[in-house]
Amino acid sequence: MTERTDTEVVTRNTGLTSGEVAERVARGEVNDVPVRSSRSTTEIVRANVFTRFNAIIGFLFLIILVVGPIQDGLFGFVIVANTAIGIIQELRAKRTLDSLAVIGEAKPSVRRDGASAEIHTSEIVLGDLIELGPGDKVVVDGVIEEADGLEIDESLLTGEADPVLKRAGDQAMSGSFVVAGGGAFTATKVGREAYAAQLADEASRFTLVNSELRNGISQILKYVMWMMVPTAVGLIISQFTVESHDGREAVRRTVGGIVPMVPEGLVLLTSVAFAIGVIRLGRKQCLVQELPAIEGLARVDIVCLDKTGTLTEGGMDVSDLRPLDGADPDHVARVLSALGASDPRPNASLQAIIDAYPKPADAVDGSPAPGWRCTEALPFSSARKYSGAAFNEPDGTSSTWLLGAPDVLLPAGHASLAEIDQLNNEGLRVLLLARTDRALDDPRVAESVTPYALVVLEQRLRPDAGDTLRYFAEQNVQTKVISGDNAVSVGAVAGKLGLPGAEEPVDARQLPTDQGAMARVLENGTVFGRVTPQQKRDMVGALQSRGHNVAMTGDGVNDVLALKDADIGVSMGSGSEATRAVAQIVLLNNSFATLPSVVAEGRRVIGNITRVATLFLTKTVYSVLLAVLVVCWQVPYPFLPRHLTLLSTLTIGVPAFFLALAPNKERARPHFVRRVMRYSAPAGIICGIAAMLTYLLARHHYTGSGSLDAETSAATLTLFLMEVWVLAIVARPYTWWRIGLVLAMGVGFVIVLVVPWLQDFFALKLVGTQMPWTAVGIAVAGGVVLEFVWAWVRRRDAA
Incomplete structure (x- = not known):
């Protein structure tokens, strides 16, 4: 609260001059912290090239280059191609994110040469005077110069939930945000010297942390490394013992x-799938500030919505003014006009009043109307649910007025509340104009007020909100509407959109404070009104305590704490800078209807990576098993690198790229590693046993012929057919292109078998008819076993 005088207006700080700004720029005193939404190009290249498995494959490739022939080193070229694809896709995603970040970047208002202008945060210089209003984030450190009821929330920095009332001379910390009032501060630390600069930089990075998919794949890769080391050592000793007469063949x-054994493409395809998701969502004006958010939103089972700005559009209209107890309508209109003029940064409700009752054209600067003079102002706060101002009126009297929630300002049982409830039941928002005899800085200012009028506001429903709510219902995602407005009014709005349970709204003032009890009420209810910012945060925590994955949407400064604590925070592009800073997803087009696209994209990524991981790990399992069996039987390894490169390309590499990017609406499920291993482990064991059986029979069949190529070719045929069978299972449910994909891979293998120069290149030649048909028979038998095992695992997975 501040006292307003004409002197204050005249002597206000005019900020730096253009010359002073130029001097500071020349000295490098600029807020040069880059706004980053993604990894740098160097980081992207390094992350894709310098991996543990690339090092292993690269080393083996160099060995093959020494011993030859080159066709046994094809796996090295495949790795180069895969890495290049990964880099290109992530660079595309980086460009998309960077361009969206620029669009969504908030521009603080800076006062220079006495005039306010919006500039990029990177253009702020030391000593700049930066203006603040509700929802604005403090972008650099500074000292408060002007304070008009300025309340700043520093919870993101200090953990203290209560906002701090700031006065001239107080410190302003970067990373905090304004919850009420306005003012201005002088920048004292800019760039990397600012308190929260590094935190802000990290918060906007394109990252793959805290992702169940990524964590699961990392866990799988650890298991693979543990298996690889002893198996590879045994295999090396075995092959040099068996092939002691031919060292090159042993190598x-x-x-x-x-x-x-190396699932080299699994990490690549995961990154590519996420990157493609970012690009697709970017085209829909959806900024994904943290990459796992695509995956995370697909896993949520409860979406908490703030009514204003989500179900309704930001703007409102005054539909009716109802004076109470014989109040003069003209005087009420003048008071509303004065209240509107007293707040330099009005919220949506007050803006509607300003539009309906504008400041008179002949009003003197610094006064709300001719003869009116504002002496104190109390900005609106979502915690107290009202705003106010004190005036010297034209007749010389002094008056203090409050404008806010009727059920907060009026005592229970007041006669006007019945009329208000009826209006709320119609989905209208009602504000009470009341006069008080207490000073605005009195903690009891809202007690014993005299009601003067009801201001009826009509909210604008978003045309796409109903369809979006129905989408979430169809996907078994619960929707909870959490609002600071009157519960009955919120329920009426939600009811118009067809939300089940909206007819029984809950007043949050009646919620239990115990987390467990609160969680039970939240699970049973749908609409909650009169929720304070701290309660929103508590409600998110209560739902999470019951094992729910919670997404929170909002656009107001009162949503920041809940957005920060939710599993996924979603902010509207037109929302406050503070909400955009803490949210993982920003809907730049302000369309709630974009959320289903994010959910669908996340489900596509999760479902498809699960399919692809099954293919890759099946190969890893049978490779380890084959190595163990070879050591036990003391025979040459059945395959050359070229054979497995061919099989991996046709049954895993090419199909995986199509499957990883295909549509997939399967609901995301937890326990990624467990589910993948349930399928890939038995599949890999069956494939390995079938291939080894064929190989041992072929060695017996071709005894004395010295035809290792014939034995290898028979085993390769069985393994290919088994892998294609696994591919056919993973590709279900079938569509025309999935069937075509499986058939195309089969045709590719047949071409290799029938084209002479390809036979020679890949050292594949089927000898006779008995053994090739035996190989086919073993593959068919293995496929039947595979179907039974797969069906059994699927039943267990669904249980």
Whole structure:
């Protein structure tokens, strides 16, 4: 609260001059912290190239280059191609994110040469005078110069939930945000010297942390490394013992056994799938500030919505003014006009009043109307639910007025509340104009007020909100409307949109404070009104305590704490700078209807990566098993690197790219590692046993012929058919293109078998008819076993 005088207006700080700004720029005193939404190009290249598995594959590739022939080193070229694809896709995603970040970047108002102008945060210089209003984030450190009821929330920095009332001379910390009032501060620390500069930089990075998919894949890769080391050592000793007469052949067979153990494309395809998701959502004006948010929103089972700005559009209209107890309508209109003029940064409700009762054209600067003079102002706060101002009126009297929630300002049982409830039941928002005899700085200012009028506001429903609510209902995602408005009014709005349970709204003032009891009420209810900012945060925590994955949407400064604590925070692009700063997803087009696209994209990524991971890990399992069996039987490894490169390309590499990017509406489920291993482990074991059985029978069948190529070719045929069978299972449910994909891979293998130069290149030639048909028979038998095992695992997975 501040006293307003004409002197204050005249002597206000005019800020730096253009010359002073130029001097500071020349000295480098600029807020040069880059606004980053993604990793740098160097980081992207480094992350894709310098991986543990690329090092292993690269080392084996160099060995093959020494011992030859080059066709056994094809796996090295495949890795180069995969890495290049990963880099290109992530760079595309980076460009999308960077361009969206620029669009969504908030521009603080800076006063220079006595005039206010919006500039980029990177253009702020030391000593700039930066203006603040509700929802604005403090972008650099500074000292408060002007304070008009300025309340700043520093909870994101200090953990203290209560906002701090700021006065001239107080410190302003970067990373905090304004919850009420306005003012201005002088920048004392800019760039990387600012308190929250590094935190803000990290908060906007394109990252893959805290992702169940990424964490699960990392866990799988650890298991693979543990299996690879002892298996590879045993295989090396075995092959050099068996092939003691031919060291080069021993090297090739050893490399052929180690290379397929590495699920080299799994990390790549995960990154590509996420990157493609970012690009697709970017085209819909959806900024994903943290990459796992795509995955995270697909996993949520409860979406908490703030009514204003989400179900309704930001603007409102005054539909009716109802004076109470014989109040003069003209005087009421003048008071409303004065209240509107007293707040330099009005919220949506007050803006509607300003539009309906504008400041008179002949009003003197610094006064709300001719003869009116504002002496004190109390900005609106979502915690107290009202605003106010004190005036010297034209007749010389002094008056203090409050404008806010009727059920907060009026005592229970007041006669006007019945009329208000009826209006709320119609989905209208009602504000009470009341006069008080207490001073605005009195903590009891809202007690014993005299009601003067009801201001009836009509909210504008978003045309797409109803369809979006129905989408979430169809996807078994619960929707909770959490608002600071009157519960009955919120319920009426939600009811118009067809939200089940809206007819029984809950007043949050009646909610239990115990977390467990609160969670039970929240699970049973749908609409909650009169929720304070701290309660929103508590409600999110209560739902999370019951094992729910919670998404929170909002656009107001009162949503910041809840957005920060929710599993996924979603902010509207037109929302306050503070909400955009803490949210993982920003809807730049302000359309709530974009959320289903984010959910669908997340489900596509999760479902498809689960499919792809099954393919890759099936190969890893059978490769380890084959190595163990080879060591036990003391025979040459069945395959050369070129054979497994061919099989991996046709049954995993090419299909995986199509499957990873295909549509997938399957609901996301937890326990990624467990579910993938349930399928891939038995599939890999069956494939490995079938291939080894064929190989041992072929060695017996071709005894004395010295035709290792014939034995390898028979085993390769069985393994290919088994892998194609796994691919056919993973590709279900079938569509025309999935069937075509499986058939195309089969045709590709047949071409290799029938084209002479390809036969020679890949050392594949089926000898005779008995053994090739035996290989086919073993593959068919293995496929039948695979179907039974897969069906059994699916039943267990669904249980």
